Amino acid sequence: MAHSRSAKKRVRQSDKRRIVNRALKARFRSQMKKVLVLAKAKGDGVQKEYRELVSWLDKAAAKHVIHKNAASRYKSRVAAKIKSLAAAAK
Template sequence: MANHVSSLKRARQTERKTAVNRANKSRVRGSLRLLREAIAKGDVTAINEQFKQTVSALDKSVQKGVLHGNTASRYKSRLAARVKAVAVKKTA
């Protein structure tokens, strides 16, 4: 355990930042899960609405430093392809 005042402060700061990062990461994972469930159901309007919310959550997580920018871009690209595939499948 830390003994110096500065290291005690650092430990407190780390706990707070860890809690914030965990909450942000949990929000992103939950949003991704909801989108995947909507895709599985096949409701196009629900998919489009959830896709907007998921992309927003991913972008916010990049701004906050929870996810790397390229990671979020990869998620968005793959999810967009799945959303498009469902839309094309419904019209065909």
């Protein structure tokens, strides 16, 4: 348990940041699922939702919630999955 004032403040800051970071991660993960479900269902608007996902991933990387290479890896894998599902549909 924190004893000094500065340590108590750091605990408060960490708690706030953890909540924000978890919300950001949950947001891009749910967006990723949405994109993949749309791609599997061959629904319209996959590209629009993919662009939204890219935006959320870039925001998370910019705020250091995830590493920039991790964001790039997620984008690449989702794009490859969309492409393979589109090719399989033809």
